[in-house]
Amino acid sequence: MSRFSAKQRLVMTFTFFSMFFGAGNLIFPPFVGAQAGSATVPAAIGFIVSAVGLPILGVLAVTFSGGFDSLAKRVSPGFARLLGVAIILTIGPCFAIPRTATTSFEMMVVPLISDGGRAGAQLAYSLVFFILSFLFAQHPEKLSKVLGRFMGPLLILLIAALFAACLIHGIGTPADPSGDYRGNQLTRGFLDGYQTMDLLAALYFGIVISANIRAQRIDDERQVQLETAYAGLGTGVLLILIYGALSYVGTVSGAITRIDPATDTGATVLTNLTSSLFGTGGTVFLGVVFVIACLNVCTGLICTCATYFRTTFPTVMGHRVGYRTWQVAFTVFSFIVSNAGLSLIIKVSVPVLSALYPISIVLVLLALTHRILGSRFVRVYPWTVTLVGVTAFAGCVASLASVFGGSLPWLDSALTLLPMQKYHLGWVVPAVIGMFCGVADSLIRGERGNVSGEPGESGELGEPGEPVRNGKSGKSQEARS
Template sequence: MREDSEEPLAANTTRERLDIRSRVLITFTFFSMFFGAANLIFPPFLGAQAGSATPLAAVGFIISAVGLPVLGVLAVSSAGGFEYLADRVSPRFAIVLALAIILTIGPCFAIPRTATTSFEMMVVPFTTGIPTWITQLIYSAVFFILSFLLAQRPEILSKTLGRFMGPLLLVMIAVLFVACLIIPHDAFPAPSGDYAQLQLSRGFLDGYQTMDLLAALYFGIVISANVRQMGITSVSQNRRETGYAGLGTGILLVAIYGALAFIGMVSGSITPVDPATDTGATVLTNLSHSAFGPVGTAFLGVIFVVACFNVCTGLISTCGTFFHSHFPTVAGRPVSYRVWSAIFAAFSFLVSNAGLNTIIKVSVPVLSALYPIAIVLVVLSLVHGVFSSRFPRVYFWAVLLAGIVSIVNCCAELIALLGVSFGWLDALVGAIPFNDLQIGWLIPAFIGVVVGVADSLARDRRRA
C-alpha cells in the first residue's frame, strides 16, 4: 500500500514516522488551533485601509503573524520545549514568563475574545430588541461548555479539528474569496488610516494582535500529544513531526491571509471604511452583504463561530495541560486536567461578558511587553548551535535589556488607559530610539547580545 494512502494507525501503535495523510491531519489541527477571531479580522482591515498598497502591508503582517510563529514552533521543537528554551535565561525567569504567556493566550485575553467576537458576529445581528447581556450570557455559557467538553481529550483533537473544523473553515473562506473574484467593484483606493504610510511596518505591528507567536510557544504541547497518539514514540521524531506541522500551518496561513487581504481590498473599494470606528468585522460584513445579501450576515457569523470555537478548544487544552503538568497539586490536594480546564473555561466565561473593547484595550500593552521577549528568545534559539551556545550569557542580557524597554512601554500604555499621565514617563518613553515605531526594544536587545558575549568570554577566562 502506498504511504499516502495509509489510514492513521490506532493509538499505542508504534511507527517511525507519520505518513502523508497523518501529517496533513496534524497540520489542519495546528491550523485550526491558530486561526481565530484576530486572524479573521486584521487581514481584511489591512486590505481595506492599505488599498493599492496591500501587497507591501501584507508582507509585513505575514512576517510577524506567520514567520515568527513558525520560527517559534521550530525553535521550541529544537530546544525540546519552551521551558528548556527559557531556562537558558534562568529557571525562575522560565516559570514567570511561562505563566505570563499562558494567562495571556488563555483566560485573560485570547480565550474570552473568541466567545465575545463570535457572539457579536453571529448573535447580535439577529437578536435586536433583546437585552444584549442576556443573549451574551446564554451564548457564552453554551460556547464554553461545548469547548470544555471537546477539550477533555486533547490528544485526539486531530479527529475533530483536523478532520472537520479546519477544512470547513477553509471552504467558507474560499467561498468569500471566489465571490470577490466575480463581484463588480471600483478601483482599489489609495492607502488610508493607519496604513496611509509605512505600510510594511504597520502590517508587522498588526501581526502582533494575532498572539500567534505566544501561542506557538505552547501549542506544541497539544500537537506533540496528538503526534504521540499516532504512534510516534521517539522524542526526536516527535519534535520533527511537530516542526513539519508548523511549516505546513505556515503555508496555509500565508495563503489564507493573502486571500483575506484581497477580500479587504475589494470590500474597501465597494464600501470605504472609517478607521476610527470600523473594524475588520465591518469590512467582512460589507463584503458578505454585497455578495450574498442578508444571508451573507449569517454565513459570516458561521465562519466566526467555527474559527473562534476551534481556537478556544485548542487554548483550553493547552492551558489545562500546562497547569496540570506544573501544578498537579495545590495546597496538598491533587488537581486534575479536567479541573484545571474547567477553571479556565469558567474564568474565561466571566471575562468574556466584560466586553470585547475592554479585552482588546488591555491586551495591547501586555502584548507589547511579551512579544519582544519572545522574539529575542526565538531568534537566539535559532542560532543556538552556531552562536548562542558559545556565548550562553547572551540569553540573559538580551532578554533583560529588551524586557526592560518593553515593560516600561507596557506600564506607560496601561497608565494612559486609566487617563493618567506622568511627564517624566512620557519623556522617557519618547527618548527611546525607534519607540515611535514600537521597536524600541531592538537596540537594547542588540546591546544585550554584545554585553552577553563579553560576559561569556569573561566567565570562560575566570574558569580557565
C-alpha cells in the same frame, strides 16, 4: 523508516496548519485590508512576516532546543516559569478565550439585533456560550473527533468562496488608508500580526510536532528536524496564501462599506461583506461557522489552561487545587472579560502582546543562533532577554495607560529616546546591547560553553567545558485562538 513520503509530509503539514489556524486568524487579515485600503500590499507583507514567519521560526527554535522549558531555562528557571504562565494566560483566559465568545457574538448575533439590545444580548449569549464550553471541556475528545475533521476544511472553503466572490465583484476604488494605517503600513502590519498570538502558541507547538514525527518511526534527530522544517514550510505557504486572500477580501469590504477603526473589528469587516454580497442568509451561515469553530477552540483552550495550571500549581496557599477547579475559574473569568466587548479586548491585548512578542522573538533568534553564540557565551541569554524585557514592559505600561485614558509623561519621554521607538521597535537596540554585554560578561566570568553546551535541566549555567543535558518539556496540548 528513515523519512516521510510525500503523502505523509502533506498530512503533517495539514496537521500543523490546523494547530495554528483558528477563527481568530480569520478576522485580523481582513481588518488589515479594510484599514490599509490602497496600501494593503505593504501592510499585508508586514502582517505575514510576523503572523507566519515568526511562528514557523518559533517551532524550529523549540524543536532544536528540546522543548519550551529547555529553551527558556537558558535564561533562568524562574524566567521559564514566569514566561510560561504569561503565555498561557494570554492565549487563555485573559484574551484568547474571551475573544472566542466575543468574535462569534459579533459574527452571529450583532447583525441580527438593534444596538439598543446589544448589552443584554451579549450577556445572555456569552453565558450560554461558556456553559456549553465548560460542558464540552469535560469530554473534549468527543467534540474534537466530530468537529476537528471538518472545521479546518470548512474554513478554507469559506475563505475560497469569499475570495472568489470578491474577485468577481472587484475592488472598485480602494479606500484611503485609515486609523493606524495612515502611514508606516509595513510596520503597522507587522505589529498587528502579533494579534494572532501564533508565535506564543508556537513555543508550545514545536515539541508537539516533533513528537508526532517521532511517533511515525522517525528516530534520527536530524531527520526529525528536517521533517519539522518541511511541515513548517508547507504550513507557511498555506498561511501566506490564506492571509493574502483575506487581506484582499478586507480591501474589497472596505471599499464597499467604510469602517471606523476605533470601534469596528475584523468581524465587522466580514459581516459587512457577506451582507452586501450574499444578503442575510450569507451572514447567518458565516456566523454559524464561527460559533462552531469558536466553541471548539474555546473548549481546547479551557482544557489546555486547566491542565497547565494543575501541573504547575497543584497547590495554592497550601490547598490542593484540582483540574475541575481550574476549569471553573478560567471559564468564569473568561465570561466576565468577554462582556467587555471585542474592540476593548483587542485594544488591551495590543500592549500586552507588544511586551511578550519582543521577548519571544529574541528568545527564538537566540535559539536559532545557539551553536554560534549562546552555546559559547552563556550569559548572552539572560542579558539580552533582561534588557529587552525591561524595555518591552515599560512600553506595555505606557500603552496601557493610554488605552485607559491616562498618561505617564516621564515614561513616554524616556521611551522616545530609544531608536526606532516611533515604529514600536524600541527593543531592537537594547537587544543588540544585551547581546554584546552577554558576550563580555561571559568572557569576564570565564563562563564559556562548548558548541553543544547549554544550561542543564536545573537551568543553571554550566561550568566551562561541562557536558550539558537537555531538559525535555512535558506533554503540551493544543492551544489556539
